[in-house]
Amino acid sequence: MIKRIVERYCLKQLGLITRLQEESNEKMSADPTYVESYGYHKQKRSLVIAATKYNTAIDLFLKDSEFKKIEIEL
Numbered sequence: 001m002i003k004r005i006v007e008r009y010c011l012k013q014l015g016l017i018t019r020l021q022e023e024s025n026e027k028m029s030a031d032p033t034y035v036e037s038y039g040y041h042k043q044k045r046s047l048v049i050a051a052t053k054y055n056t057a058i059d060l061f062l063k064d065s066e067f068k069k070i071e072i073e074l
Helices: 002-030 032-036 038-061
Strands: none
Touching (some): 002 032
């Protein structure tokens, strides 16, 4: 039961991580100065938090699953 709940949570976090990465890439390609903006740093912080939650859930509950840890560059 707990494993299924954590798997759903990980899928939700993975979707959030993917969406944030895609949005960031689109904004960076549209505006080269976006990297220096507050919005970029706020989005990067959200991405790091989501990845940390995802990786922690895998470490605690899903060590033997098909989920792989994600590394985010700071």
